[in-house]
Amino acid sequence: MKLSNHYHKLGSSFYQQTQPSAVARPVLLLWNGPLAQELQIDYSAQQDSELLAQYFSGSKLIDGSKPIAQAYSGHQFGHFNPQLGDGRAHLLGDLSDKQGQYWDVQLKGSGTSFFSRQGDGRCALGPALREYIMSEAMFALGVPTTRCLAVVATGEAVYREQALPGAVVTRIATSHIRVGTFQYFSARNDIESLKKLTSYAIERHFPQLKGVDGEALSGEQVVDFFAAVIAKQVTLVVSWLRVGFIHGVMNTDNTAISGETIDYGPCAMMNHYHSDTVFSSIDRNSRYAFGNQSKIMQWNMARLADCLLPLIDEDEDIASAKLAPLLQQFTDDFKQGYFIMMANKLGIAELEDTDHELINDLLGIMAEKKLDYSQSFVTLRDNLNQAEVDNLLAQESVDDEAEQDKWQQWLKRWYVRIAADVNGAKALMAKTNPLVIPRNHHVEAILASSQAAYQENGDLSDLNNFLAVVQQPYTQLDDTHNYQDAPSDGDENYHTFCGT
Structure with missing residues (x-):
């Protein structure tokens, strides 16, 4: 196992070079064997637990590592903070997987840095375990996400409201570039660093947009980059809504341009359906409620657009005119992706205009009756069979619809929609609706x-x-x-x- 350091090569303005803090008694608690194999790490938890505990607590450096704390800014609940950065995390470097894709290896809870803002740089065991549980559950659900490779107990106490056991968690991501990373250089009017960052992001995440080596970054490339980032975010939010995930802290520093879910602090899963559902104790105005997540992501993309304007054209109005249609298109692209996804949850493979009403009426019933979001779709699938469909469709319609239960009315409309291929609908529902979520x-x-x-x-x-x-x-x-x-x-x- 040897790390490379691609982000490190961007220059000292992008980070602070800093060492993780050694811990007293590192013990390997969780090791993600399948992910380790994909990253071509040959160590095993059974044979190499002591060495892995040393490496992934920050007590011993992996060969080739040049640890850094990355710099970034961010809008936090709508308020801009020009300097945030990794206050308790260290990017050790990156590893290549079997397909040649590079992945960042980052420790969280590994000590202080220049960006710590009077914090202790540590992480309690509970949040470390939560990140492992949630990120690996989301990966299994098919949601784009950062992942966890390891959790190591430190043998030291972390002091919050009380003394808690400490831990270090290892996060794996295709990169840790955030919207807030672009904001960091934009706020300082550092155009050269913005160009370097954008070129690096294109090479790392969207190599199809890369120009000829040696050519300067063009305005058209930047526009295409912005469009590609937006497409990733649309896919991400649609995936969240499919499984009932509520991020809880969709700040621009927690919005990865890779379109991966990052930061599992105050996240939660929705139980009974309501678009206003919010659980985060710090989201006092419900800014990041379940049903707001697409609008907030569009807002975050607008903040990224602000940063990219000087890279597109010296005339800000001309640059804005090139990005504005893409921001406006976000709404239509999200709406299309959302309704296709919801139709798939109902076993409908090809979306039709009338399906919008069918979907919205179901969600209205679920909200009114406080039905569980995940269980409802699983129950619909489990009870779906050709005989049941034929039986309900054969029943005579009641002239006065008020005499029919809303649920029965909706069920009959759905059965009519999928009657042509009940088995196909059931198979599609099985692929789209999880039996279990991390409740x-x-x-x-x-x-x-x-x-x-x-x-x-x-x-x-x-x-x-x-x-x-x-x-x-x-x-x-x-x-x-x-x-x-x-x-x-x-x-x-x-x-x-x-x-x-």
Whole structure:
């Protein structure tokens, strides 16, 4: 295992070179074997746990590593902070997978840097385990996401409201370039660094846009880059809405231009359907509620556009005229992608205009009746069969629709829509709707039991059992039913908190 350092080559204005802080007694708690194999890491948790604990706690440097804390800015809940940066994270370098794709290797909770802002640079065990659970569950659900390679206990206490066991989590991402990274240089009017960053981002994420080596970055390339970034974000938010994910802190510094989900601090999963659902304790105005996520992503893309204007044309009005249509197109592209996705959740392979009403009416019923979002689609699929469809369609219509239950009315319309290929509809629903999601009450219970068990005897069997299920969310396993139930209180008083 040897790291390269592509981001490091951009220059010192992009980061602070800094070393992770060694920890007292590193112990490897979680190791993502399949991901390690994909990254061509030959070590195993069984044979090399002590060495892996040293490497992925920051106590020992991996060969070739030049650790840095990346610089970035960000709009946090709409308010701009010109200097944020990695205050408790170290980018160790990058590794190539079997397909030749490079991945960043970053430690979180590995000590302070220039950007720490009086923080201690550490991470408690609970947030580290949460990031592992959520990122690997999201990956299995088919959502674009950063991933976790390891969680290492530090043997040291972290002090928040009380003393907590500390940990370091290793995050893997195609890059850690954020909208806030562009804002950092834009706020300083550092056009040369903006050009270097954009060229690097194109080479890393959109090589099809790369020009001839040695040629200067063109305005057309920058416009195409912006369009490509937008397309990634549309796909990302549609994926979130498919599984009921609420990010909770969609700041521009948490918006990766790769279109990967990043930062699993105050995130949560929706239970009964409502577009205004929000759980984050720091989102006091519901800015990042479930149904707002597409609008916020479009707003974040507008902030990226602000940064790119001087790279497109010296005349800001001309540059704006080239990006404005792409920002406006975001709405149409998202709407199209969203309704295609929702149609697929109902087993409809080819979207028609009338399907919009069918989908919206279902969501209205779900909100009114407080139906569970995930369970509803699984139940529809489980009860779907040709005989049931034929039976309902054969029933005579009631003249007075008020006498019919809204649900029965909707069900008959849906059956009419999919009657031509019931088996095909059921198969499509099985691929689109997970049987299990990382439900909030189960995640919290697992985190509580795992932290207690770790401190008592190091037993993480509950956590590993849960991971085994959420890492196969479309397969009915023996233990799947243990984690499918909705919370008895509907998560009415549930709140998530930032892991820092």
